[in-house]
Amino acid sequence: MSGSTYGKLFTVTTWGESHGKGIGVVVDGCPAGLELNEADIQRYLDRRKPGQSRYTTQRSEADAVQILSGVFEGKTTGTPISLVVFNTDQRSHDYGELATCYRPGHADYTFDAKYGFRDYRGGGRSSGRETIGRVAAGAIAAKLLATLGIDIHAYATAIGPVTIDRNAFDLAESLNNPLGMPDAAAATAAQEYLELCLKNQDSCGGIIECTINGMPAGIGDPVFDKLDANLAKSMLSIGSIKGFEIGDGFAAATSTGSTNNDAFILTDGSITKATNHAGGTLGGISDGSPVVFRVAVKPTPSISQPQQTVNCSGEAIELSIKGRHDPIIVPRAIVVVECMAAITTLDLLLTNMSAKLEHLKQIYDR
Amino acid sequence: MSGSTYGKLFTVTTWGESHGKGIGVVVDGCPAGLELNEADIQRYLDRRKPGQSRYTTQRSEADAVQILSGVFEGKTTGTPISLVVFNTDQRSHDYGELATCYRPGHADYTFDAKYGFRDYRGGGRSSGRETIGRVAAGAIAAKLLATLGIDIHAYATAIGPVTIDRNAFDLAESLNNPLGMPDAAAATAAQEYLELCLKNQDSCGGIIECTINGMPAGIGDPVFDKLDANLAKSMLSIGSIKGFEIGDGFAAATSTGSTNNDAFILTDGSITKATNHAGGTLGGISDGSPVVFRVAVKPTPSISQPQQTVNCSGEAIELSIKGRHDPIIVPRAIVVVECMAAITTLDLLLTNMSAKLEHLKQIYDR
Amino acid sequence: MSGSTYGKLFTVTTWGESHGKGIGVVVDGCPAGLELNEADIQRYLDRRKPGQSRYTTQRSEADAVQILSGVFEGKTTGTPISLVVFNTDQRSHDYGELATCYRPGHADYTFDAKYGFRDYRGGGRSSGRETIGRVAAGAIAAKLLATLGIDIHAYATAIGPVTIDRNAFDLAESLNNPLGMPDAAAATAAQEYLELCLKNQDSCGGIIECTINGMPAGIGDPVFDKLDANLAKSMLSIGSIKGFEIGDGFAAATSTGSTNNDAFILTDGSITKATNHAGGTLGGISDGSPVVFRVAVKPTPSISQPQQTVNCSGEAIELSIKGRHDPIIVPRAIVVVECMAAITTLDLLLTNMSAKLEHLKQIYDR
């Protein structure tokens, strides 16, 4: 694996640049027999499509996905599923300054440092369009998990300084407003704040929370491949994400053991927890409670106000970024978070199948 | 890889249970020619050794490491380095209730859910003693990195509610006080807070920050194996860590693009950044600034006050945990954070060697 | 990795079915800065293209490759190179019996056993067309290796009972005759034998030899990732290959130590070997001599004479296979062998870069 592949058994290999011929993904290790068609995947891609509100880039791409392999007569065959979205809106223009300058907050400089040069068109491999492959793969993982009773939902809990009221939490509402907040009043306030940002030629960040319901206890490996460790990696692998916390997260650092410990209790004869400070994982293994984690999203680095920077020739310059950019990354990143969580969860579910000799006997019983 | 191995080229495989025969690690992929002896490793292990202050468990183990392979005539040979610490203080006693109850905040229940049963002695594989292997491996990575001019330091920035004063920051001080805080006054206040916790038969958490100095620009892969993604995984893979943030982290979520972007500037003709909100990484690749990240550590779950819980037979019980436990995990986790950071950094440095054709030509030039 | 990905640093992920939309490959980990265009790849694909002689299937496909990502301004960028060949000659017909019967010597039955069902069109994933992805990826590896002075050539040393005369060995000739034999007389005799096979509605096998020239000493890992072990895997992963041997191979089993040992000698002050019974590898690591190995190719299983077999309903049937099939696999497999050897060699060359601390110092020297 060389950096564009994720997962041990359910492996996802993304490829493609923002302004190249297309963006795609190869999903290997999907169990055979899952009903799947392009609409299942398009539904997820449509959630990250640009141009859906005035807070997302106005680039208009249909982002229509094609399944090129791995599905036969409506079902996955167990062989690699190749998915592609051809780019259709690559404006052929002069990249001029962007080809030679190092935009603050972007990967231009670091790509040059690593590879010696870069595809400077629209961010190249570092563009948000790379997430198309993740979302397409995640849609498959999510569909498979749903057949096992596992559902994943992400939503924004903060946009800039505006945070949701937990007492007003309404998951359905998060699909109604353009910011994905599960609280209509907060969404309104956040839109006001965003208008201010736009007026200031500025951008802002936010926080996305994700909940995995229906997770069976016992998933995740106890040492390096902890459920939370793998989720953390998959989240920080999304561009612009600067932090990850599970359960009470950073707040646990100021808590005490007597408060932070979740007592085990019996509910209808089953073992459950009285609280969920842990966020659904103990020792890196799921405990049967919902898995709850949050990620911090930085403000969009592309802003139209003038910025000081340096070009490839090592000269100080002033830069004003033109073009179509999201003033906030959060709304379109929500489905990416959900999809990376689905991929991570499914991969651990598959590796967990061999945890017990008893499981082998179930499957290879003759 | 099955969960106890970490790394692609510099791979670390830990093994061992708290009360088994020993704890160890196999380090594979260490470049040949590094001078190494047991003292290099012992120095790091001594920093995580129990019994160093009244805030760490009183279990007294020398934790003396032996190098069993991979070093010849004082230098690494390029073959696996096997390191072992034999357990010497496994008290042979009746684990009684602990064998059958599910301690809140511990992995007892989740191990049973995953594997069907567990080694219940002292936390088994989930014990903090598993980190001996990580520290031993990390000591090697750190020594190698130092030869390339890369230094890694971790320290506590918060213990419970007590946080350091950034203006009083003194790295050397962090090695002077038992809590690893780079601020003597904060360390004193934190000790007062800990006395209160002890009196209340309670425990507390904290925050550890880690800085990687001397990191060349260009390290880390742009998609799934981002420098920050791999650091996040390695950190969350440490027991009791509930959150990770890089640079401004969660604070970036409330910032704006114009503030959060770090301007590129020229310093003595070299490209640097005016600020470091990013924490040393752009697009997942190091940018030449110091890499700075923080982790949240939860309060020790083993507390001596009575707790409600459930046993393996599904009966509600009251539990009082006896024995030797740290009232706070932070001080001994500092070196673990440092070591996991070293392992992660070195692994990415090795995989980065093949980023450019030019590098191949340098090495295979004939 | 889930079975369709090969390689640790230079990773190759193939996808696609014989009669699906296309066949492709994602190459990740190719160093940045290699000049590459579609013609470089097409040249190799043309060598495995069907319809080139009366001994290869008459299916006529241009097999035109497209580079979808990873190349910018004529050079590799270090990011994934996605390559696709769209299928154009999928005859839309009734697969009838082939959809439900288990062809002898084919993977129909085993796919059903593993996955529960299969894409029965033209062999699906098990078709020889899967090798398009390998050849496309191998063309890149071969081009890169050539820039380092490493050249790989494969050719047929036997077709059915006809073997080449080592004294008449002429590498150039192997590109002149349709069977890829480096001996014109043997090629003529082999063609006579093949005519007999065709007349008998039968097929035959053969042996392919591959030589890697210019391999530096020191490549390959000493334990599981031996150069010869990785070559063996990559060769046996090609459909229809039933055996692998390096150097004297099976003949070494009847030799003696005094004969089989290759004496080290000095040639112009450099250490070389007087003979090459070892085939260029000692202890799994290249020794500076040419790497020489052979593979055994089984006869094409699709023959038109009637065969006894069983169908999916568990009924005995008689089967006569119609359609376009190669009477011998060898000629088109030659380039596949060459390409898998190139991929394997390059991958080991990349992982070898971190073998010595000295190499790190060369690259990270500041």
Add this chain to the structure above:
Amino acid sequence: MSGSTYGKLFTVTTWGESHGKGIGVVVDGCPAGLELNEADIQRYLDRRKPGQSRYTTQRSEADAVQILSGVFEGKTTGTPISLVVFNTDQRSHDYGELATCYRPGHADYTFDAKYGFRDYRGGGRSSGRETIGRVAAGAIAAKLLATLGIDIHAYATAIGPVTIDRNAFDLAESLNNPLGMPDAAAATAAQEYLELCLKNQDSCGGIIECTINGMPAGIGDPVFDKLDANLAKSMLSIGSIKGFEIGDGFAAATSTGSTNNDAFILTDGSITKATNHAGGTLGGISDGSPVVFRVAVKPTPSISQPQQTVNCSGEAIELSIKGRHDPIIVPRAIVVVECMAAITTLDLLLTNMSAKLEHLKQIYDR
């Protein structure tokens, strides 16, 4: 993974040098619940122990294995199983010439080329003693496979020019004679041939065959991780093995399709094959027939007659190797072949668990 780890889910990491402190292995990913004790492993190690006949080295080591982790109350816990054999017979002597010369047929020169220097004591990491780790791990895999009805047996079919008579094949006999041949008459003839070799201060090679009985159909991945490809890699990863063939192997190259194809037939209502030219695998996936493969073993390179070679200073020298060496590697390699086959088979069995959605539903059914 850096060359000393093998396997995707059942992973085996070996460490140790011939004359270092010990040899060991960490087995990760062994399913929990397998009954296991040291005797289970010792039984296999005793089969590769030196000093068992006049045809194996006279070095006398008990090679007593210790389980250091991963087993609790007599059963595997699912966590890493660390096994160690401490070296006890490292004669402390002057390695003199061996420290500086390059023995023909050995890895001395290639280690120096790769790493810059080497542990020259007794072959270091390249010693046959490295296989202790493989055998210890394979003993666990074999025990687990046996609980699923899968049995693996290896034996010698040729020693130098002496081959077994297939009509006299008697598996039990292979455990009776010191050469592991399943034919008493051949074993006697082979011993005569070996006496001649000893008299000539020479050595010889041979062929080992391995049969896996009880293998369910459907195991192995169709592309790179074919059952036969993984077996080939695991076999060529054993020192001194120069060739691998499955089923008819190299003989298939001279066969015809009509002969080589195995007809599917019905046996008691089940689908089986009339013949087994394929050796139990079709398209890389097991077909329910016994898996049968052979490996070629080269003659022991350490012979006592004088040989020409070169030393580290680049001077031509004459070398006479003293010390304890096997005149033939085959007898002790048999159990290594068996164990690597067990490891490979179990690993593919575990990864196969997620091949079908139906399997997931069986295990995660609630």
